[in-house]
Amino acid sequence: LEGQGIATIRDMGENLVSHCPFCHHERHTTFSLSLSKGLWICFRCGKKGNAAMLLSELFNISYEEAEHRLRLGTAWRETEKKKPVPSLRLPYEFESLKLPETIGNRRFWKYARRRRLTPALVEEYDVGFCREGFLDGRLVIPFRWEGQLISYFARDITGRQAVKVITCPGGRHAKYLFNLDRVQRDDILIVVEGVFDCLTLADRAVSTSGKRISEDQILQLAASDFRTVCLCWDEDALREAHETAQRLAELMINIQLVLLPSGDPNQLGRKTVLEAVAQARSPTALQGVELWGERRARR
Ligand SMILES: [Zn+2]
Structure with missing residues (x-):
């Protein structure tokens, strides 16, 4: 809602008080929204309604579509809440890929460059590698969702291993879209x-x-x-x-x-x-x- 001109001016717990997105009265916070009931009203222009009506007006979509999207959003959040969250960790042998290049990490940088990973991307996504253990010779890309590790991808850089990509045991990479929590809001x-x-x-x-x-x-x-x-x-x-x-x-x-x-x-x-x-x-x-x-x- 914040992108649509409804910023929380006062958070009264249950109720959110803001400027009204319809009458745009900048000086007064005449708009009140009940977060639990999804009901809202503007005390200035008198507009009021339920959550679906608000979404439909703000995003210029039909009432049915707004309702549909609300249900989906709720369903998804509910199933998310019910899931037990296993705590995963990066492989024990994981080392962050850092500059400068050294004898130890050079071949991993070489592979990373070949796959178009810039130093900025490597840093932002905390890309690393393993040079011993089960994942020896693999570039490792952690999969975090809102900061929490939910899987990783360990890619063979030698071209000699039978399995190109090994994922984290118990990883939930099939349940989430990698990068959806970071991607730019675009059309x-x-x-x-x-x-x-x-x-x-x-x-x-x-x-x-x-x-x-x-x-x-x-x-x-x-x-x-x-x-x-x-x-x-x-x-x-x-x-x-x-x-x-x-x-x-x-x-x-x-x-x-x-x-x-x-x-x-x-x-x-x-x-x-x-x-x-x-x-x-x-x-x-x-x-x-x-x-x-x-x-x-x-x-
Ligand atoms: Zn209003």
């Missing part, structure tokens, strides 16, 4: 598969940590502010992309689809992917699935 949220793809577009994207988007992740999306989501997936994920698009459309989230024909976002780089996103279409507009790459090639 379009980009959803990618992998964590490196996500970091390539760090301020714009979230990652599903896999080929599919889970129901938990879908509910998270529905409870977020984003109205338009751009699925930016590999072209072999076409069927999943269509299924997901349908599911999100049911939840009244607009969908755009970018199918990348020649590599993942991490390989293609930020500029190319953002260009593709700018040209993205809704899946129904993609008659017979005209791929972005084909369209470009034909020009």
